Every structure is written in C-alpha cells, then in structure tokens.
Amino acid sequence: MNATLRTQSKLTRGDVLAWIARYAGVIAENRQWLTDLDAAIGDGDHGANMDRGFQAVLAKLPALAEADIGAIFKAVGMTLLSTVGGASGPLYGTFFLQAAQPLAGKTELELNDWIAAVEMGVNGIIKRGRAEVGEKTMVDTLAPALAALKAAAQAGMGWKPAAQRAADAAHQGALSTVPLVARKGRASYLGERSAGHQDPGATSAFLLFDSLAQVVNDADTPAAPRSAHAA
Numbered sequence: 001m002n003a004t005l006r007t008q009s010k011l012t013r014g015d016v017l018a019w020i021a022r023y024a025g026v027i028a029e030n031r032q033w034l035t036d037l038d039a040a041i042g043d044g045d046h047g048a049n050m051d052r053g054f055q056a057v058l059a060k061l062p063a064l065a066e067a068d069i070g071a072i073f074k075a076v077g078m079t080l081l082s083t084v085g086g087a088s089g090p091l092y093g094t095f096f097l098q099a100a101q102p103l104a105g106k107t108e109l110e111l112n113d114w115i116a117a118v119e120m121g122v123n124g125i126i127k128r129g130r131a132e133v134g135e136k137t138m139v140d141t142l143a144p145a146l147a148a149l150k151a152a153a154q155a156g157m158g159w160k161p162a163a164q165r166a167a168d169a170a171h172q173g174a175l176s177t178v179p180l181v182a183r184k185g186r187a188s189y190l191g192e193r194s195a196g197h198q199d200p201g202a203t204s205a206f207l208l209f210d211s212l213a214q215v216v217n218d219a220d221t222p223a224a225p226r227s228a229h230a231a
Contacts, residue, residue: 009110009158009159010108010109010110010159011108011109011114011159011216012107012108012109013067013068013069013072013107013108015215015216016069016072016109017061017064017065017072018215019211019212019215020054020057020058020061020072020076021058021061022211022214022215023054023207023208023211023212024054024055024057024058026207026210026211027047027050027051027054027204027207028051028054028055030047030207031047031048031050031051032047033047033203034046034047034050034200034203034204035047035048037197037198037199037200037203038200040197042200043086045085045086046086046088046200046201046204047200049084049085049086049088049089050084050088050092050204052083052084052085053079053080053083053084053088053089053092054080056079056080056082056083057075057076057079057080060075060079068103068104068105068106068107069103069106069107069108069109070100070101070102070103070104070105070106071100071104072100073096073097073099073100073103073117074096074097074100076096077092077093077094077095077096077097077100078093078097080092080093080096081093081097087129087201088201088204090128091125091128091129091138091201094121094124094125094128095121095122095124095125095142096121097124098120098121098123098124098125099117099118099120099121099124100117101117101120102116102117102120103117111149111152111153111157111158111159111162112153114149115146115149115150115153118142118145118146118149119146121142122139122142122143122146125138125139125142126139135180136177136180136199136202137177137199137201137202138199138201138202138204138205140173140174140176140177140180140199140202141170141173141174141177141202141203141205141206141209142170142173142205143173144169144170144172144173145166145167145169145170145173145205145209146166147169148162148165148166148168148169148170149162149165149166151165152165152166159216160216160217163209163212163213163216163217164213164216164217166209166212166213167206167209167210167212167213169209170205170206170208170209170210171206171210173202173205173206174198174199174202174203174205174206175198177198177199177202178195178197178198179195180195180199
C-alpha cells in the first residue's frame with residue numbers, strides 16, 4: 001500500500017485500480033451467493049451478470065494505468081453498460097458514469113472528492129431507478145454508506161476509518177432489505193412473498209464498499225462474505 005493511504009490523506013490512481021480489481025475478484029468469489037439471493041426473488045442471474053461485467057472491466061484495467069480517475073470510472077461505467085444484462089448494467093453503469101464527473105482530471109482523491117463522487121453516483125441511480133430507501137433495492141445500501149462517509153468527514157476522520165464505516169453501514173443496509181417487501185424491479189412481482197430475502201443488488205453494492213475498505217486497510221486477501229444474518 002502506498003504512503004498516502006498510510007497517512008490517511010489521499011487515495012491514488014493505483015489504489016482505485018486496486019479497488020476495482022479487488023471488487024472484480026470478490027464478485028467472482030461470491031457469484032454463486034449473489035445468484036442464490038437473486039434466484040429467491042428475481043431472475044437468478046445477478047451473480048453471473050455482475051461477474052461477466054467486472055471480468056470485462058478487469059481486462060481493461062491495464063490500459064487505464066495512466067488514465068485519470070475520472071477516465072477510469074467512465075471506462076468502468078461504459079464497460080458495464082455494454083456487458084452486464086438485466087437492471088444491473090444500467091444501474092452500476094450509471095453509478096460509475098455519474099461518479100466520474102467530479103473526478104475528471106484527478107489522479108489522487110481526498111475523502112471529500114470520494115464523497116462527491118459517491119453522491120453523484122447514488123443520485124444517478126435514484127433518478128434512473130426511481131427508487132427510495134425502504135423499497136428493497138441497492139439504494140438501501142448506498143444511502144447509508146454515503147451518510148456514513150459524510151459523517152466521518154465531518155468528524156475529521158481519515159480514509160481508513162471512513163472507508164470502514166461506510167462498509168459497515170453498507171453491510172447493515174444490505175441486511176435491512178431482508179424484512180422489506182420489494183417495491184421495484186422483478187422482485188416486486190412477488191409482493192409480500194419477497195419479504196424474508198436479502199436483496200441481491202443491495203448485497204453487491206455492499207461488496208463494492210467492503211472491497212474498498214479492504215484495499216484502504218491493505219488487507220492481503222478478500223474477506224469472506226458476510227452472511228445475511230451476520231451481526
């Protein structure tokens with residue numbers, strides 16, 4: 001891990017690339033878990049779709065080694081739009097494309113830069129999916145993660161505690177979808193029967209923030225997936 005993260009001040013371009021590569025690996029490792037979650041309330045293809053998309057992203061990362069972070073995010077978003085099926089491609093593609101805007105030209109990120117990017121990404125997803133917190137979607141993960149980042153920044157925290165708090169909030173957000181009745185997407189067709197199942201999109205969104213926390217904290221290997229009933 002480079003010195004900038006040890007001083008908890010900035011995230012570098014190399015760290016961003018490492019995070020995206022880590023997330024691609026985590027998605028591959030948890031492909032079946034995400035598929036199982038989706039099979040209960042959806043089409044059963046979330047794991048496969050996400051894995052296909054991020055393997056395509058992974059293949060493009062070497063060519064982005066000298067790109068600015070905004071350009072990296074834009075490339076990720078465009079790749080996901082073109083390779084991921086179902087709702088996941090447009091939603092994750094939108095997140096990265098919107099998040100790319102405030103990061104244009106940057107090769108290092110202060111925590112507030114990341115917060116601005118996440119906020120743009122989350123707002124893009126909310127606008128595109130017309131979803132709100134409590135409707136059993138990835139917004140139930142993204143909104144608390146963003147709130148945790150903002151609270152950490154306001155408290156003067158550095159990258160490590162901020163990233164971990166966002167991951168923890170994302171985890172709780174994903175778990176919060178278990179008792180909810182789906183109001184959006186294919187799961188909404190099940191009505192009350194959708195309750196009792198963890199939303200797969202909320203879960204993959206949690207893994208996105210958890211992967212970043214792992215990279216920021218210089219973890220040697222990806223952590224085992226936290227289950228639907230983890231504390």
